[in-house]
Amino acid sequence: MGELRLMKGNEAIGEAAIRAGVDAYFGYPITPQSEVIEYLMAEKPHERTGMVVLQAESEVASINMVYGAAATGKKVMTSSSSPGVSLMMEGVSYIAGAELPCVLVNVVRGGPGLGTIQPSQADYFQATKGGGHGDYRMIVLAPASVQEMSDFIKLAFELAFRYRNPAMILSDGVIGQMMEKVVLFDPIPRWTEEEIIKMSPWATTGKPLNRERNIITSLDLQPHVQEQRNIRLQNKYATIQEKEVRCEKIACDDAEYLIVAYGSSARIAQKALDIARAQGIRLGLLRAITLWPFPTKQIRELLGHVKGILTVELSSGQMVEDVRLAVEGRVNVEFYGRMGGMIYTPEEILGVLKAKIIGE
Amino acid sequence: MAKVRGAIVIDIEKCKGCEVCIEACPTEVIGLASQVNSKGYRYTYMKNPEACTGCTNCAIVCPDGVITVYRMKVESETVK
Amino acid sequence: MAEIRLEDIIRPENLVYKKTPLMTDNILSYCPGCGHGTAHRLIMEVVEELGFQEKTIGICPVGCSVLAYDFMNIDMQQAAHGRAPALATGIKRTWPGRIVFTYQGDGDLAAIGTAETIHVCNRGENLTMIFINNGIYGMTGGQMAPTTLEGMKSSTSPYGRDVHMMGYPLKMTEVVATLPGTYFVTRQAVHTPAAVRKAKKAIRIAFENQRDNKGGVSFVEIVSNCNSGWKMRPVDANHWMEQNMFPFFPLGDMKVDGKIVK
Numbered sequence: 001m002g003e004l005r006l007m008k009g010n011e012a013i014g015e016a017a018i019r020a021g022v023d024a025y026f027g028y029p030i031t032p033q034s035e036v037i038e039y040l041m042a043e044k045p046h047e048r049t050g051m052v053v054l055q056a057e058s059e060v061a062s063i064n065m066v067y068g069a070a071a072t073g074k075k076v077m078t079s080s081s082s083p084g085v086s087l088m089m090e091g092v093s094y095i096a097g098a099e100l101p102c103v104l105v106n107v108v109r110g111g112p113g114l115g116t117i118q119p120s121q122a123d124y125f126q127a128t129k130g131g132g133h134g135d136y137r138m139i140v141l142a143p144a145s146v147q148e149m150s151d152f153i154k155l156a157f158e159l160a161f162r163y164r165n166p167a168m169i170l171s172d173g174v175i176g177q178m179m180e181k182v183v184l185f186d187p188i189p190r191w192t193e194e195e196i197i198k199m200s201p202w203a204t205t206g207k208p209l210n211r212e213r214n215i216i217t218s219l220d221l222q223p224h225v226q227e228q229r230n231i232r233l234q235n236k237y238a239t240i241q242e243k244e245v246r247c248e249k250i251a252c253d254d255a256e257y258l259i260v261a262y263g264s265s266a267r268i269a270q271k272a273l274d275i276a277r278a279q280g281i282r283l284g285l286l287r288a289i290t291l292w293p294f295p296t297k298q299i300r301e302l303l304g305h306v307k308g309i310l311t312v313e314l315s316s317g318q319m320v321e322d323v324r325l326a327v328e329g330r331v332n333v334e335f336y337g338r339m340g341g342m343i344y345t346p347e348e349i350l351g352v353l354k355a356k357i358i359g360e
Numbered sequence: 361m362a363k364v365r366g367a368i369v370i371d372i373e374k375c376k377g378c379e380v381c382i383e384a385c386p387t388e389v390i391g392l393a394s395q396v397n398s399k400g401y402r403y404t405y406m407k408n409p410e411a412c413t414g415c416t417n418c419a420i421v422c423p424d425g426v427i428t429v430y431r432m433k434v435e436s437e438t439v440k
Numbered sequence: 441m442a443e444i445r446l447e448d449i450i451r452p453e454n455l456v457y458k459k460t461p462l463m464t465d466n467i468l469s470y471c472p473g474c475g476h477g478t479a480h481r482l483i484m485e486v487v488e489e490l491g492f493q494e495k496t497i498g499i500c501p502v503g504c505s506v507l508a509y510d511f512m513n514i515d516m517q518q519a520a521h522g523r524a525p526a527l528a529t530g531i532k533r534t535w536p537g538r539i540v541f542t543y544q545g546d547g548d549l550a551a552i553g554t555a556e557t558i559h560v561c562n563r564g565e566n567l568t569m570i571f572i573n574n575g576i577y578g579m580t581g582g583q584m585a586p587t588t589l590e591g592m593k594s595s596t597s598p599y600g601r602d603v604h605m606m607g608y609p610l611k612m613t614e615v616v617a618t619l620p621g622t623y624f625v626t627r628q629a630v631h632t633p634a635a636v637r638k639a640k641k642a643i644r645i646a647f648e649n650q651r652d653n654k655g656g657v658s659f660v661e662i663v664s665n666c667n668s669g670w671k672m673r674p675v676d677a678n679h680w681m682e683q684n685m686f687p688f689f690p691l692g693d694m695k696v697d698g699k700i701v702k
C-alpha cells in the first residue's frame with residue numbers, strides 16, 4: 001500500500017509526475033490548472049529525482065519544448081486548460097506525425113474563447129477528433145477522481161511509449177480542483193541515458209559512428225511516401241482501438257436504462273444512479289475511461305437489454321455523437337448537458353432521465 | 361618563380377554555375393564552361409590552371425562544396 | 441625545369457581542402473549561390489573539427505532549410521515554424537551534455553518565432569543559434585520578411601516596403617544582444633572568402649562557448665543573399681547585399697564574453 005494523502009487533483013498530477021520518473025515538465029500558468037506547475041516548482045523535483053521543471057513563455061513554447069525533449073526519448077509532459085490547449089494543437093499534430101511519446105494534461109474549463117474558469121467538458125471533440133490538423137489520434141484518458149489523476153500519469157506514459165504517440169489526460173476543473181484521498185504509487189526511477197538510447201533507438205541523442213543519423217520529422221514531400229507514413233499511423237491506431245479501450249460499468253448487468261458519461265459527469269451520474277436504484281429504477285452507468293479509443297463495443301454489448309441511453313456531458317453534446325455512432329439507431333439516445341461552467345445535480349440528471357428516456 | 365602550384369577538382373554534376381567562385385579566385389583561374397551538366401547548369405572549370413595557387417578561396421566560398429583543392433610546393437627557378 | 445602536369449598536383453598528399461564528410465553526398469536543394477549551403481558546410485566543419493559529431497543535435501526550421509537534415513550528417517529534429525529555440529530548450533535541459541544548435545531563417549526567428557527567440561535568450565540557455573537573414577521569405581515564394589529593407593520589393597511589398605503600413609525592418613541581433621542571457625552575439629556573411637573565414641571563426645566560438653558552458657546563448661547571424669527572391673544573378677545579389685544589406689545590418693561582433701563591444 002503506497003503513501004496515502006489528501007490532495008487536490010492538480011497537485012496529484014504533479015506528485016505523480018515526479019514519482020513516475022518524468023524527466024521534464026514544461027508548462028504555462030492558466031486557471032484552473034496552475035497548481036500543477038506551482039506544486040512542481042515548490043517540490044523542487046530537480047533535487048528529488050533530477051526532473052526538470054520550466055515555466056515556458058507560452059503554451060506554444062511549452063508543447064514545442066515537449067516535442068524537442070520527446071524526440072530524444074525522454075519522458076516529458078505538459079499541462080494546460082482549454083484555451084492553452086488550443087495553442088498546443090499544432091504541436092500535438094507535429095508530435096503525432098513524428099511519432100513521439102509524451103503526455104498532455106487538459107483541465108478543461110468553459111469555452112469557447114476565453115470562456116470561464118469553471119469546469120466543462122467541451123473539449124471532447126478537440127481531444128478525440130483532432131484539435132490539430134491531419135489524420136492523427138491522441139490516446140485520451142478521462143480521470144474521474146484524484147486517484148485517477150495520479151494513476152493515469154503512469155498509465156498515460158506507458159501507453160505513449162508503447163505506441164510512440166501523444167497521450168492526453170482529459171480532466172476538468174472539478175477533478176483538478178477537488179481534494180480527495182489518494183494512494184500514491186511507489187516512485188519509479190528516471191531512465192538513464194543508456195536505457196533511453198537502448199529503449200528508443202529512433203531518438204536523436206547524438207549520432208554515434210555505428211549508426212545512420214536519426215531524423216525526427218513529420219515532413220515527407222513525396223506524396224507516396226507521406227501516404228505510407230499515414231498508413232503506418234492508421235495501422236497503429238487500429239491496434240490501439242483493439243487493445244486499449246478502458247471503461248467502468250456500474251450496475252449494467254441488469255440495467256434497463258443506461259447513462260453514458262465520463263469524468264466529473266460520471267461522478268454526478270453515479271449519485272443519480274444511487275437515487276434511481278433506491279427508487280427501483282434499473283439504471284446502469286457506463287463510465288468511459290478511454291475517450292479515444294471509445295468503448296463502442298462495450299456499449300453495443302449492453303443493447304440487448306438496455307432500452308434507452310442518456311448521455312450527460314458538461315457541454316452542448318460532443319461524446320453523445322460517439323454514443324449514437326456506437327448504438328447505430330438500435331436504441332433511443334438522448335442528451336443532457338450544461339454549458340459555460342454550470343454543473344448539473346444528480347437530481348437534475350434523474351429528472352431528465354425520467355422525462356426523456358423512461359417517459360414518465 | 362612560383363613557390364606553389366595548385367589545382368582544383370570540381371564535382372561538375374553538383375556545380376550549379378553560381379559563379380561565386382569565379383569572383384573569389386584572386387588569380388582568375390576559373391571560368392564557366394559552355395557545356396551543361398545533367399541538371400542543365402553550366403559548370404565551372406579551370407580556365408587558367410597555371411595561375412592556380414591552391415589558396416582554397418573558391419572552395420571555401422562554394423555554397424555546394426563541389427571544389428576539392430590540391431597544392432604542392434615547387435622548386436623556384438633561378439632568375440637569370 | 442620539367443613542366444608540371446595537373447596529375448602531379450592532384451594527388452592525395454597534396455590535398456588541402458575537401459568538403460567535410462559531415463555534409464552528406466546529397467545535392468543541396470538550395471538555389472545556385474545561396475548562402476545556406478555555405479553556412480551548412482561551415483557549421484559541419486566546426487562540428488567535425490571540435491569532435492562533436494556524436495553528441496550534436498541540430499534543429500532545422502520551416503523555410504528553405506526545412507530539409508537541412510538531408511545535408512547535415514548528424515541527428516536532427518524538424519521544428520514547427522519559429523519553435524526551434526523551444527525544441528532546443530527541451531533537449532538541452534534534459535541532455536545538458538549534448539551540443540545543441542538551432543538553424544533558422546528570418547521568418548522563423550524574427551516573425552512567428554519572436555517570442556521563442558527572445559525567451560531562449562532571456563533564459564540564457566547554453567545553446568548555439570544560427571540565424572540566416574536574407575531579408576525575404578524564400579521557400580514560400582519571395583514574400584516580405586521582418587528583415588526586408590525599407591523600399592525593398594517582394595511579392596507582398598510589390599511597390600517596395602512602406603514602413604508606415606508594414607512596419608520597420610527588425611534587427612533581431614541587436615535586440616538579443618541587449619538581453620543578459622546572451623553571451624556571444626555577432627553578425628557575419630559568407631559571400632566572399634574573407635567573410636567565410638571570419639564567419640567560421642565566429643561559428644567555432646559559438647560552439648566552443650557551449651562546450652565550455654560559458655553561460656548564455658551564442659547567437660550568430662549570417663546575412664545572406666537570396667538571388668531567387670531578389671531576382672538577381674548570385675554574384676549580383678552578393679554585390680547588392682554588400683551595398684544595401686550591410687549598411688543596415690552591419691557585420692561584426694556585438695557582444696563577446698557577455699559584454700557589448702559595439
